[in-house]
Amino acid sequence: MKRNYAAAAGAVVLAFCLAVAFWMMHSRTPAVPVTEKGPVIACADVEHIMMSHPSYSQYHRLELEYNAMVAQYQFEQWHYSKQAASQGQAAKDFSMTDALSSAALDQELQARVAIKQNELNAALEQRYQTLIRERRQTQPALSDEENLKIVNLRLKLAALALSPSERKAAEQELQALLRKNGGDHQTDAAAAADIAAAMAPDKEKAQKELQAYALQVKDELAARQQSSRELFAKQMDSFGKRPEPAVWNAAWKEKLEAKEKEMKDQKEAILADIRDKAAAVAEEQGIDIIFSEYEGIGTALDVTDDIIVKLA
Secondary structure, eight states: OHHHHHHHHHHHHHHHHHHHHHHHHHHHSOOOOOOOOOOOEEEOOHHHHHHTSTTHHHHHHHHHHHHHHHHHHHHHHHHHHHHHHOSTTHHHHHHHHHHHHHHHHHHHHHHHHHHHHHHHHHHHHHHHHHHHHHHHHHSOOOOHHHHHHHHHHHHHHHHSOOOHHHHHHHHHHHHHHHHHTTOSHHHHHHHHHHHHHHHHHHHHHHHHHHHHHHHHHHHHHHHHHHHHHHTHHHHGGGGGGSOOHHHHHHHHHHHHHHHHHHHHHHHHHHHHHHHHHHHHHHHHHTOSEEESSOOSSSOOEEOHHHHHHHHO
8 A cells, every 4th residue: 555655656756847847948948930931933924925025026937937848848748759659640640749739839828928927017016116105205194192192082982982973073083183194095095096097007008018929929939830830841851860869858857957946046045035034023023933834822923024024
């Protein structure tokens, strides 16, 4: 009985000592909560940024040229293989070859017209941006007091219960301030109409130039096809003089790779410039990571427009 009592008493004393030691250890230095700041994340639409780059029209032109070359190569490869397969089939296949030639020439026509149209559109876009800048320079700027007044009036109209006369007076005052800064619908419509009127001669000129160019290229390609038809009889005698397949393919491969490299170099130059501008935006706004596609938890700041502004 005395042993059990002594053991129980010893356990109580041991528990008390442990409790005192635990209290002294934690009462000396209070725990300091540690907070870690996560990375600042943003996202950007790279495709939209690339299409807004000043050099995108050059890349698009190279892309169209490359596609036209591939189409021409595929047609000529087919034509070459057909010639090599059988001289006796040349006459029978000429109608099919001529049809394929027409399709290839039509594709070339569309590609060249698209290149010209892209150049004209780029010039019109520059003209439009110039008119926008000129109009903005002529618009009066509101003072800080007037900007604050606009905010207060909008809050008043949205949040307060006003009588019809009070609401009408507030709306009239707000519209007057917006018109002063060119911000009402009527002023925006008038600005758009003025710019459209100013650009009308440029658009008409560009349209006429594009139509004339399309007719010129069409005549050129038609003459090329006609010349091909006239030479068909002579080609029958030249079957044995065509280049070796390896030499012919090597020449085409060299041309296609050169054009593809030119296109890729232009694209990489654009992307490098975009990366530089994105890095500048990230540094200015304290952003750690910019994703082209963001599917994480929470929201990410969209800096697409911020990067585009730096490209101008």
